[in-house]
Each structure stands twice: as C-alpha cells, then as structure tokens.
Amino acid sequence: MKHLLLCVLCLLAIVCIPVYGQGKYTNPLPVKFGDPYVLLASDGRYYMYGTGAGAVDGFCAYSSDNLIDWKPEGQVYRGNMAGSWATANFWAPEVYERKGKFYMFFSADWKENPTNELENFRIGIAVSDKPTGPFREMSDRPLFDPGYPVIDGNLLQDSDGRLYLYYSRCCYKHPVESEVASWAREKGMFNEIEESWIYGVELQPDLSGIIGEPVLILRPPVTNEDPQAEWESRSVTTGEVNRRWTEGSYIFKKGDIYYMMYSANYFGGKNYAVGYATSKNPLGPFVKSANNPVLEKNVEKGGIVTGTGHNSVTYSKDGKQMYCVYHGRTQNTGEERVVFIDKMGVDEKGNLYVEGPNTTLQEIH
Structure with missing residues (x-):
C-alpha cells in the first residue's frame, strides 16, 4: 500500500509541473546568450534570441510558454552565405512581429570593406x-551606411505608427576629449579614450531604409561633475580599457514618456551596468536618470553576479508585470555570459527600477 501511495504521489508531482503564473525559478537561466532579447509573439509564446549559444555565422533561438522552461529551437538565421552582406561577428539580434511577419534586426561585419577596417559592423534585417x-x-546590403561601424539595433513602433531605429556608434576610431580622458593621460594610463554613442533615426514604413539624418541621443559624460560620470567611466578609471561605451539601447513608451535603457562600460568586464534616460519625444532630447545605474554587479554587497547589461524588456501575458532580460556572469559561470530575468517596473513618480540581479528563488506572475 505504501508503494502504491508513493507511486501516486510521484505521478502527481510529474503532472503538477508549474504552469504560467505559478512557476518558480532562480537566475541565471540555463541559456548561454549574450545580448538576450525576448519577444512575446501573437501565438502566446515567448521567443528568446541572442549572441552566441553555438550559432555558426548567425543566431539561435529558444521558446517558452512561461519564461522559465526554455526549449532550444536551433539556429534560425545564418549569414556569410551566397548573397549575404554579413560575413562575421553576428551580434545582438532583436525580432519584431509586424503584419504576420517576423523581422530580425542584427549587427555583423559588412563584406564591403575596401579600407580593411578592423571593425566594419553594420545593421541589417532578416525576415x-x-x-x-x-x-x-x-x-544584400545593410539597412544603411552612416560611414562608421554601428551595432545594437533597437526598434520603436510608436503609437502613431511611425518607426524609429536606435543604434550604437562603435568606439572604434572615435577618440573623444573629456575630463576623464585628460585624467587618464595625466595618470599615464591611456593616451586617448574612444567612446560609443547612441543615435536614433526614423525608418521607412516598409523597413527599406532611413528617413533623414541620425540624431545623437546619448553619450558618456564630458565632465567629472556630471552625476553619471563615476559609474559610466569605471572601465577607464579601473584601468580596464581605454573605451567608454553607451550601447545596448532598449526603448519603450509608458504614458507620454519614452524610456531608453542603455548599458555602459566594457561588455566583457565586471563593471558592465544599465542606466536609463527619459524624453517626451522619440528622438529626444533625453535626460539621464538621477538614480542610475538601475542594474549593476552585486559582489560588493555579498552577491555573485557581475557584468550585468545589454537588456531587453518583456511582459507577463496579462501585460501587468514587466521583466528585464539581460546577460551577466557569476562565480560559477566564469567568463560565459548567461541570461537573467528579473522583475522591473516604473513607480508612481516615473522612476524605473529593476529588482536585480537576483539569484534567489522567485516567481513568474
């Protein structure tokens, strides 16, 4: 009788697998992506895309019903083939559903490289x-050519139907004078500091090209008195590398305010972190928040997570709970980038917050 009861309990345990709204999980997820992006599609499933995870000249994907259990879907895009403009360094895919089609924005090296640039990144679209x-x-060409390397394409489909692309100009061959750059020279650390800046530009309705000229949206601070200077300059001030990044943008609209999340510092280092800025217009001007960074390493507080950044945002299926999806590292994962999902939101005063990095048991609502 005891054996029969035990069998019944085991069967119940198998049947009662956590479902959406009842599932619990702990970070990090068993997904080795950098730059993770999650789409909640019209079929009611979540799809995750990212950099790496074993993809050859392209990108893999995972799917999930509950943001907890992720099924590998294999490689979903491959470049560096006949007719492809993209040859190497495939980064940061984001997928958007429009009129029954799925559009993947991604970065890669452009095969047209007459001056043999070490970084020849552009942004393209696959469908x-x-x-x-x-x-x-x-x-067979990138979406546009601004004349400098660009990565991290992010799309806003605004409430009036207009489309906007946000991207990061790479640090490559972009030395910028600032008080941090002067300080680094005086200390004998670096002769120059290269920077990446975030730009925005309107897109054609059919995604065939851009409208007008790109507009500068965000850049690292120029003066040390700037309240953002300390956290956005850590890769330089710690002697890690002679670059300051403003990259990995993700924009969303809440009410009449546009929120742009962005990552600063070296993506391969412990100081990678996320801040945000707000505006009343999709192309700015944007003002960085006084409570930045909203997501950063927690090892100084007894945690195990570093290198938190390049996030996207997704929602519970009822649309009530926001989730921040990002990559990070732990003491156990080493240099491997892995995916974290934490609750986030905007409070009654309009302040954005992320409840992470969290490595304790938590629940998906």
Missing part, C-alpha cells in the same frame, strides 16, 4: 514567416 525562422536577409 521570416515564423518566429523560429528560417530568417532570410531582406537585402
């Missing part, structure tokens, strides 16, 4: 009938 691909490039 598919399904969120699991196969994605095919819309053109």
Whole structure:
C-alpha cells in the first residue's frame, strides 16, 4: 500500500509541473546568450534570441510558454552565405512581429570593406514567416551606411505608427576629449579614450531604409561633475580599457514618456551596468536618470553576479508585470555570459527600477 501511495504521489508531482503564473525559478537561466532579447509573439509564446549559444555565422533561438522552461529551437538565421552582406561577428539580434511577419534586426561585419577596417559592423534585417525562422536577409546590403561601424539595433513602433531605429556608434576610431580622458593621460594610463554613442533615426514604413539624418541621443559624460560620470567611466578609471561605451539601447513608451535603457562600460568586464534616460519625444532630447545605474554587479554587497547589461524588456501575458532580460556572469559561470530575468517596473513618480540581479528563488506572475 505504501508503494502504491508513493507511486501516486510521484505521478502527481510529474503532472503538477508549474504552469504560467505559478512557476518558480532562480537566475541565471540555463541559456548561454549574450545580448538576450525576448519577444512575446501573437501565438502566446515567448521567443528568446541572442549572441552566441553555438550559432555558426548567425543566431539561435529558444521558446517558452512561461519564461522559465526554455526549449532550444536551433539556429534560425545564418549569414556569410551566397548573397549575404554579413560575413562575421553576428551580434545582438532583436525580432519584431509586424503584419504576420517576423523581422530580425542584427549587427555583423559588412563584406564591403575596401579600407580593411578592423571593425566594419553594420545593421541589417532578416525576415521570416515564423518566429523560429528560417530568417532570410531582406537585402544584400545593410539597412544603411552612416560611414562608421554601428551595432545594437533597437526598434520603436510608436503609437502613431511611425518607426524609429536606435543604434550604437562603435568606439572604434572615435577618440573623444573629456575630463576623464585628460585624467587618464595625466595618470599615464591611456593616451586617448574612444567612446560609443547612441543615435536614433526614423525608418521607412516598409523597413527599406532611413528617413533623414541620425540624431545623437546619448553619450558618456564630458565632465567629472556630471552625476553619471563615476559609474559610466569605471572601465577607464579601473584601468580596464581605454573605451567608454553607451550601447545596448532598449526603448519603450509608458504614458507620454519614452524610456531608453542603455548599458555602459566594457561588455566583457565586471563593471558592465544599465542606466536609463527619459524624453517626451522619440528622438529626444533625453535626460539621464538621477538614480542610475538601475542594474549593476552585486559582489560588493555579498552577491555573485557581475557584468550585468545589454537588456531587453518583456511582459507577463496579462501585460501587468514587466521583466528585464539581460546577460551577466557569476562565480560559477566564469567568463560565459548567461541570461537573467528579473522583475522591473516604473513607480508612481516615473522612476524605473529593476529588482536585480537576483539569484534567489522567485516567481513568474
């Protein structure tokens, strides 16, 4: 009888797998992505895309019903093939659903490189009938050529139907004078400091190109008195590298305010962190928040997480709970970037917050 009861209990345990709204999990997830992006598609499932995870010249994907249990969907896009403009360094895919199609924005090296630039990144679009691909490039050229390397394309589909692309100009060959740069020279640390800046530009409705000229949205602080200077300059001030980043933007609108989240510092280092800025207009001007950074390493507070950054935002299926999806590292994962999902929100005063990095048991609502 005891054996029968035990069997019944085991069967119940198998049947009663946590479902959406009842599932619990701990970070990090068993997904080795950098730059993770999660799409909640019209079929009611979540799809995650990111950099790495074993993809060859392209990107893999995972799917989930509950943001907890992720099924590998294999490689969904591959470049560096006949007719492809993209040859190497495939980074930061983001997928958007529009009119029954799925559009993947991604960064890669452009095959047209007559001056043999070490960083020749551009942004392109691939399209598919399904969120699991196969994605095919819309053109044999990048979306546009600003004349400098660009990465981290992020799309805003505004309430009036207009489309805006945000991207990061790479640090490569972009030395910028600032008080931090002068300080680094005086200390004998670095002769120059290169910076990446975030730009925005309107897109054609059919995603065939840009409208007008890109507008500078965000950049690292110029003066040391700037309240953002300390946390955005840590990669320089710790002697890590001679670059300051403003990259990995993610924009969303809440009410009449546009919130742009962004990452600063070296993506491969412990100081990678997330801040945000707000504006009343999609192309700015944006003002950085006084409570930045909203997501950063926690090892100084007894935690195990470093290198938190390049986030996206997704929602519970009822639309009530926001989640911040980002990559980080732990003492156990070493240099491998892995995915974290933490609750986030905007309080009654309009302040954005992220409840992370969290490595304790938590629940998906």
